[in-house]
Amino acid sequence: MSKTAKITLHPELEIADVDSRLYGSFVEHLGRCIYGGIYEPGHPTADEEGFRGDVLDLVRKLQVPIVRFPGGNFVSAYNWEDGIGPVEERPRRLEIAWRAIETNQFGLNEFMSWCAKAGTQPMYTINLGTRGIDTARNVVEYCNHPGGAYWSDLRKSHGVAEPYKIKTWCLGNEMDGPWQMGYKTATEYGRLANETAKVMRQVDPDIELVACGSSNSQMPTYPEWNATVLEHTYEHVDYISIHDYYGRRIKRIETFLAQSVDMDRYIKTIIATCDYVKAKKRSRKTINISFDEWNVVFYYRKSKPEIEPWRIAPARGEAMYSLVDAVVFGSLIITLLKHADRVRMACQALLINVLGLIVTRTNSVCWRQTIYYPFYHASVYGRGRALSLNIKSPTYEDAEFDTVPYVDGVAVVNDENDTLTIFAINRSLKEDIVLDGQAIDYSDYSVREHITLTSEDISAGNTAENPDNITPKSNGNANLKDGRLLATLPKTSWNVIRLEKKR
C-alpha cells in the first residue's frame, strides 16, 4: 500500500499574487555564458548581431521576464565603459574576478539588443567593488537619460537614440564575501549603497534598487549583515538581494533532496530581519526580497576541473545535471512560490552553460539540461496567485534537517484563464506517493494534464549525444472527481498537475 500525502485546495489558502519576475535568470561575463553561449558570431544559427538563434529559441520558450547582467563577481571589477562604442576600439582586459581575458566584444548595448530579441527585461548590476558613486551616476545617465548631456549624448553617438529606461538596478554584488573585488564590511557597504542609491535616484527617480544581502546562509556575518545594511539604506532601497547555491559539499543524497528546507529557513530569516529593521526605523515601507542568484549544484559531479588563468571564455561550471538535480531544483522553485508574498524577484543562475538551464557546444548544438524543465513549467504555468496546499506528508529523518516531508508542493491559480496548476515533488528514492487532495471548491475543474519528470536512473541526464534522455512526459494519472484529487507522484519526481475549469 502506497504512502499518502494529503493536500487541500482552497481559495482562502492564498499566499500572494506571484510577481512574474520570480522566474528571472542571470547572464554573467563568466565562462561560456556569453561568448559561445548567447553570443557567437559565425555560429550557423547566429543572426547579424552574432546572437545564437538556437539559444534564443530555447530562451524565448522559457518566457524569462527579467535577466540580471553583467555579474556576479565579474561586475565588481568591471568598467562598463569598456563595453560600449565601436567594437574594434574596445580594450582587452584582465578579468580579475574569474582570472580570464575579457574581450569586451559584448557589452551593454549588445545585451539590451539581445534582451529585446529574447523578450526579456534587464536587471543591471553596478560595480561597487573597485568603483563607486561616480561610475554609477554615469551608467544610469547613459542608459536612462533622454539626451543633451555628456553620457546620454554618448549613447546616442553609439546609435541608440532612445534611452533604455532600465528600471531595476543592483547596488553591487555579494559585497559580504571576502572573495569579492573591493569586499566591504556591512557598515562600509551600507553607507556606500545608501549614498549611491541617492545619487542614482537624482539621475532617474523611477528606478528600483536592490541592496546586497548575504551571499549564502552559511556566511559568518549572516544575518547581521542584512540588518546592518538595511539600517543604513532602508529608505532608499526597495529590495534586499540574497543568493544561494544548494548541494555544495553535500554527501548524503537524503540531505541533498532536503535542500529546500534550508532555503525556506533562509527566506524566513531574511523576512524577519527586514521586519525587525522596519520596526527599528519606524517605517511603513516593507522591504521585499530579490533572490537573484539561486540554483542547485551537480550532485554527481566528481571534481572541479582546473582552469588555466587568462583565457578567453574558458568552460566553467559545465557538467551534466541529473534527474535528482532537477527534483531538488523543482523543490527550490516551490519554496520561492511559497514565499511569493515577499520574494518578488528571483534569478536562476546562470541561464546558459555556467550551471545553465541550456548548454551549448561552440560552433555546434545546444540542448536542455534536466533543470530546464521545472523552470519552464513554473514560468509558463505558474503565473497568477500562489496557494498553499497545507500538505500533510509522510516524512523521513535527516541528520541535518531533522524531519523532512517526502512531498512538497504549491499551487498557482490563474483567474484569467481559469486554470490551477499544482507543482509537486516526491523526495522518496524508493516509493511512489499518492497525493490525496480535498478540492471541493474546485469540483468544477478537471485534470487537463499531469506531467511527470522522473527516471529509473536518478543520475541520468541530457548530453549533446542524447539531448532528450530525460524529458517530461504527460503520463501522470492525476484525476479530479467529486471534489477529490488523486494523483500518484512517482518516486524521485517533479510533477505538474494542470487543472482547468470545465467548459
Next chain:
Amino acid sequence: MSETAKIILHPELEIGTIDPRIYGSFVEHLGRCVYGGIYEPGHPTADSEGFRRDVLELIRAIDVPIVRYPGGNFVSGFNWEDSVGPRENRPRRLELAWRTIETNQFGMNEFMRWCKKAKTAPMFAINLGTRGIDAARNILEYCNHPGGTYWSDLRKSHGVQEPHNIKTWCLGNEMDGPWQLGHKTAHEYGRIALETAKVMRQVDKDLELVACGSSNSRMPTFPEWEATVLEHAYDEIDYISMHNYYGNKEDRTENYLAQSLDMDNFIRTVISTCDYVKARKRSKKTINLSFDEWNVWFHSGEADKKIAPWSIAPPQLEDVYTFEDALVVGCLLITLLKHADRIKMACLAQLVNVIAPIMTETGGKCWKQTIYYPYYHASRFGRGRAFDLHIKSPVYHDDQFDAVPYVEGIATVSDDKQTITIFAVNRNLKEAINIEGDCRDYADYRVLEHITLTSDDLKAQNTAENPDRVVPESNGNADLSDGKLSATLPKASWNVIRLGRV
C-alpha cells in the same frame, strides 16, 4: 441595508494550539490590588486567612490559569524576605516604585495559599532592579528546594513543608524603562539576565524563564532592546515578555477601537526580532512570547496625581471602565489568539481594583467591570486550538492605521472538537454588520448560544451603585444550517457565537 462581512471556518486555517496561560492575569503590590482587593482580614466575606471570598468567587468563575506576582514596578525595589515569617516581625517599608508604605502583611506564602484557593498557578517575578543574582538564588531555594539547607529550612520553619515548585519566573520587570528602579541598558540587562538565569537553573533545572522585552511599542529602544537582550540571553531563557496598555485620552473612539492593530504589529515585530536573533545564534530553539501585562489604562491618571505619598494601599490606578473599553479588550484578546502559535502566556493587568476586571469596596461589595465579560468569555470558551476566519470585512479609514476592518474575529475549537466558539467585535459605531460564514466542514454543528455585549452608551460603566449597567445577553440571532453561518453583529458589540456538534 447593513453591510456584510464574510468568514470561513476551515480545518486547514488552524493557527495553533492555545496555551491556556494566554488567559493569565496579574496581582501586584500596588494600590488596592492586594490589600482591600484579594486580601482583607475583617471583611464580612474574608476567610480564616483574610482572603475575600466574594473576590475569589469572581476569579474562579473566570478560570484564570496563571497569575503574575508580586510586580510590576513594585518588584524592582522589593526585598522578598520582608514578606515571609511571622507577620508581627515583618518590616514596614518605603515602597519606592509607587511611593507608598508596604506593610508586608501579605507575602510569598500568603500568595501561594491564595493561588490554591483561586485555582491558579504562580508566575513569580524577581527583583533585578535594586538587587540581583544572590537574592534570586535565595528565593528560588526558599520556594523550590525540598530542604536541608538554610533557605529551604527557613521555609519549613515558616510552616511550609513541601516546596512550592514554582515553574515560571520573570527575570525582572520592564528593565528598559527609565522609571524602573535600577533601570538598565539593554547590554547591562542582557548580561545580568543571562547570569541570573544560569544561577537559577543551577538551583532548579526545571524552570521556565521569561526575559524582559520592551515596556511598550513606543519605547525609543524598541525593538533593538529585544535583539540585544536576546543576543546575550538566548540560550538560557524561554520567553521574551511584552507589555502594552491602550487608551482613549483624546476621545477618538474609531481610532481607539483600532488599537489592537498596533498590538498585532507589536507582536509581529517581536516575533521577527526573536527569529532574527535565532538565525544569528545558529540556534534550533525558538523563543516564544509572554505578553505579561496588557489592558486598557488611561482613566485614572488625574485621580492618581492627587494621592499623597507614603499612604497604605491608596486607590491607585482605579480605572472605571466603560463599555467601549470592553470592546477594545475584546479586540486585544482576539489579537492574542491570532498569534496563539507564538504567544504562550499573557497576563491581563491587573486582576482586582488596579486597572482590573474586578472592583471592590474596602469593607464593602465587589462587582464586575465591563471588561470582565470579554475576558471571562475568552477564558471559559476559548480553549483548544485557534483558527483564522479569513474575514473579508468592510473597512473604515483611520489616520494611524489606514484601512481598519469593522469586524475583528477568531474561532477556537475545543480539543474534543465538540464545541467551536467564534469571538467577534463589530467596530462600527452606527450600524450592525451581518456575518456570512462558509462552514461547510462543520455542517453537523448547531448554534448553542449567541452572546452579545452591547450598550446604548459607549461610556456606560458598571459601578457599585449600578453594577449591571453593562452585561452580556444571550440574545444574538446566529444560525448555522446547511454549513452556512449567519449572524447579525449589533453596532459596537462584542459577540460570542458558540457552536456545538449535533
